[in-house]
Amino acid sequence: MTNILAIETSSDACSIALCKRDEDFLFHDVMPQQHTKKLLPLVDEMLINQDLSYQNLDAIAVGCGPGSFTGVRLACSVAQGLSYSLGISAIKVSSLEVMAEHFNKKYQAKKVVTLVNAHMGQLYLGIFEYEHELSSFSEVGIQIEEFDISDFGSETYFVGNGCDLVKKQLNKIKPKIYNHFPQAIDLLNIAKKRLAKGQIINPEMIVPVYLTGE
Incomplete structure (x- = not known):
């Protein structure tokens, strides 16, 4: 039985999830x-409500961005500190993958493109393709004018606040578009899979990814 805490604060949403043995809990x-x-008091409250202490945690998962400077730095600092001090496993996940996971799980989306406004005329572009699980992905920072809609079809799910920046191109294929914040419950789902495969990292490898323009 495993207790996992997941923290995702790369956006305007403060999102925390907890797996207590086989039961999941979410604050978003x-x-x-x-x-x-708010973050640490909310984590404290979630643990207390489930009759757990920090010492009962087996692993910590964190959404490492790209995202807002304060939110990403905070989440990574807390996760790193807990992993060091408690001697527990750490799992670092791109916040773009966290968003994509939501749409694969909820809608069985086979291809999810995440677009996050990186400011200064740039986008963070993530392309995630799924078979039974994530089969391929790429993440890259691009100039807005470099975005090419011809690479995608109408079955693609487009997700994130960067969609508004390429709306004219998206309208050409009329895909499914969602302005969605990363949720810690999706981070938690990814963390469970990685933990089961032994895909953990040392705490010093928890490095934040900031938005380019910040």
Whole structure:
């Protein structure tokens, strides 16, 4: 039986999930610029509500961005500190993959493209393809004008706040478009799979990825 804490604060949403043995719990709320003040009290409250302490945790998962400077730095710092101090396993996941996981699980999407506004005329582009599980992915920063809709079809799911920046191109194929914040429950699902495969990292490898323009 494994207890896993997942923290995802790369966006305006403060998202925390906990796996207590085989049961999952989620807190997810949009609270811009309040992450620093709210995150640790919310984690404390979630653990207390489930009769757990930090010492009962077996692993910590973190969404490492790309995302807002404060949110990503905070999540990575907390995860790194807990992994070091408790001697527990760490799992680092791209926040783009966290978003894609949601749509694969909820809609059985075979191809998910995540677009995040990186500011200064740039996008973070993630392309995730699924068979029974994630089969291939790529993540890259591009200039907005480099985005090419001809690479994708109408069956593709487009996700993220960067979709508005390429709306004219997206309208050519009329795909499914969602402005979606990463959720810790999806991070938790990825973490479970990686933990089962032994895909863990040392805490010093928890490195944040910031938005280019910040």
